[in-house]
Amino acid sequence: MAFLNRIKIPTKIFAGFGIVIGLLLVAAGVGSWSLAGANDDYDEYRALARQTVAVGRVQANMLMTRIHAKDFVIKPNEESISQVKARAEETIRMIDHALKLAIDDKRREIIDALEDDLKSYVAEFQRVTDLQAKRNRLVFENLKVIGANAESALTEITEQAYQKENLQAAYRAGRMLGSVMRARVHAAHFLIQNDEASYKTASDEFATIDKHSTQLTRELKAPQLHRLAGEVTKDVERYRQVLVRVHKITHERNEAIHERLNRIGPVVARKVEKLKLSLKSKQEIVGPLAEAEIDAATEVTIGVSLLAFFLGISSAWVIGNGIARPVVSMTDAMSTLADGDTEITIPATDHRDEIGAMAKAVQVFKENKIRADALAEEERRIQRELADAYGLITQSIDYSSNIQRAILPPVARLEQMFEDHFVHWEPRDVVSGDFYWARDWGDGKLFVLADCTGHGVPGAFMTLVAAGALERAILNLPEGNVGALIQRTHQLVQVALNQQTDEGEADDGLELGAVYVGPTDKPGQSRFIFTGARFDLFIADKDDVEIIKGTKAGLGYRRFPADQEYAEVEIENTSGKSFYLTTDGLIDQLGGEKRRAFGKRRLSALLLEIIDAPFDEQRERIKSAIEVYQGENVRQDDVAIAGFRLG
Structure with missing residues (x-):
């Protein structure tokens, strides 16, 4: 069969296909003649099968329409709406197709009625989506805004009443704020769960708010706070009215779902299923008749086909062997070459067909592999050098940690x-963007806990800049002037980072909380001042945790002017109280079953739980609480928290 080496592969293939096709034509002619008698019954069976498939597609698309409608009911979103509309339109097209295939009037009437039922279903679904959209607008444009305004105003009343030493009014405003927050929580639970009990609880909470509102108005002295309390009362009433409207709309939506959507859907499904079963029953009668006629024709066709098969196999073996044998030899050579043996001799390089061309290409591949092996060795050498460089960088970062801890x-x-005190300082990476700083200041002491932009190496660089700025700022300022110290630090960081103008791309800085403890004229007492830059001070005793908020401005950032002022808060009664400062790495850490932030409320509850424990034990319990809450979630930021008690 050496003559095959001189014939091109396409010619070999065309010749083989020609022989096979010729034999197939003979077999097909005989088969067509034999099957002609079974044509009528088969045509009827085929028509029934097409109708069954068409009805099945209607059934499947209708099911998907109901599934997407159910998805919208469970979790309303635009994607579910578009999916319902798309599936409904596709179902209508399928119904039209099934109507064209129907071969009797009774089935046409059933299919035609399906389209009317589906359109009714879509119309009811549109009504549900309209009610949902109306409900969402009331929630996002009214409830959220009004509730937030009321909480903000009550917070302001609480703080100003406290500053004016109107403690009864501050207490009343705080109670009212708690009631507003509980009402909003129960309202939110109702919106999520459709829980009537939560709606009733939220409504009941408003009665408590009204009671506190009346008492608060009597207890407030300042006209400005009277006016603010009046605005809160109006906001609470507006919130209640909007919540009632939302409840009514939700009831209408649920009624449309349960009384109409959930009724129409099953009815349509039963009609489709009944129609499909009718078609299948008819198929079971026609099918065997067509099958018997086909079996007879098949026996004749098989006999002719077997003869054609053996002749085709013989031709295919001759032609295939002429192609496959040199390809197998070439494959063996390529496998040997792939195993790394570049000494192999490539066969069939003298052929004048495509195998010869492939052999020449493999020869080129062999030569390229020899060069590639040399390049691979060079790459391994480079990788070793990169590994050594990475080790040096890692050592540098580890040593940077020692430098940072030194400050x-x-x-x-x-x-x-x-x-008594504790400090828990835990970098997310090897080095941290959080740091704490303490210095003697005249006859007093100053302690600072800060959170710089970023974490890791960039954050660590920022801590050095910030610590240096604090060291310079404290030199020329009078003792105890904490607000001026923070302002001067802000200015020094801006200058150090060239951020004192609007030009430039960088905008880095820090937030911090600073406490000053100094002497007073009263024996046995200390002067205690807190200044925060986007930082809170937590004050805890056995009964409650109070949060003192700092100025809402960071340090060093371009958007804050150089003369930005930072408020000082003097705490007069420190006896029996513990004080805590924390960076946002703890507050913002995600965890729990719902993957939410740890939050200030959870921290306050934890502080009340551990208030009587020694401070070393408090540190370990806070650390353990963070780790348990974090669970399998990644640590998002550096964590630093400090707690202390004055003598």
């Missing part, structure tokens, strides 16, 4: 400042 105050200095 943190020693334990002995903190023990001199506070009766």
Whole structure:
């Protein structure tokens, strides 16, 4: 069969196909003649099968329409709406197709009625989506805005009443704020779960709010706070009215779902199923008749086909062997070459067909592999050098951690400042963007906990800049002027980062909380001042946790002017109280079953739980609480928290 080496592969293939096709034509002619008698019954069976498939597609698309409608009911979104409309339109097209295939009037009437039922279903679904959209607008444009305004106003009343020493009014405003927040929580639960009990609880909470509102108005002295309390009362009433409207709309939506959508859908499904079963029953009668005629024709066709098969196999073997044998030899050579043996001799390089061309290409591949092996060795050498470089970088970062820890105050200095204390400082990476700082300031002491932009190496660089700015700022300022110290630090960070103008791309900075403890004229008492830059001070006793908010401005950022002022808050009664500062790495850590932030409320509850424990134990319990809450979630940021008690 050496003559095959001189024939091109396409010619070999065309010749083989020609022989096979010729034999197939003979077999097909005989088969067509034999099957002609079974044509009528088969045509009827085929028509029934097409109708069954068409009805099945209507059934499947209708099911998907109901599934997407159910998805919208469970979790309303635009995607579910578009899917319902798309599936409904597709179902109508399928119904029209099934109507064209129907071969009797009775089935046409059933299919025609399906389209009317589907349109009724879509119309009811549109009404549900309209009610849902109306409900969402009331929630997002009214409830959220009004509730937030009321909480903000009550917070302002609480803070101003407290500053004016109107403690009864501050307490009343705080109670009212708690009631508003509980009402909003129960309202939110109702919106999510459709829970009538939550709606009733939220409604009941408004009665408590009204009671506190009346008492608060009597207890407030300042006209400005009277006016603010009046606005809160109006906001609460508006919130209640909107919630009633939302409840009514939700009831209408649920009624449309349960009384109409859930009724129409099953009715249509039963009609489709009944029609499909009718078609299948008819198929079971026609099918065997057509099958018997086809069996007879098949026996004749098989005999002719077997003869054609053996002749085709013989031709295919001759032609295939002429192609396959040299290809197998070439494959073996390529496998040997792939195993790394570049000494192999490539066969069939003398052929004048495509195999010869492939052999020449493999020869080129062999030569390229020899060059590639040399390049691979060079790449491995480069990878080893990169690994060595990575090791040096890792060592540098580890050493940077030692440098950063060196700027943190020693334990002995903190023990001199506070009766008892703890500091939990935990970088997310090797180095941290959080740091704490303590210095003597005249006859007093100053402690700072700060959170710089970023974490890791960039955050660590920022801590060095911020610590240096604090060191410079404290040199020329009078003792105890904490607000001026923070302002000066802000200015120094802006200058250090060239952020004192609007030009440039960088906008980095920090947030911090600073406490000053100094002497007073009263024996046995200390002067305690807190200043926060987007930082809160938590004050805890056995009964409650109070949060003192700092100024809503960071340090060093371009958007804050150089003369930005930072408010000082003096705490007069520190006896029996513990004080805590924390960066947002703890507050913002995601975790729990719903993957939400740890939050200030959860931290306050934890502080009340551990208030009587020694501070070393408090540190371990806070650390454990963060780890348990975080669970399998990644640590998002550096964590730093400090707690202390004054002597």
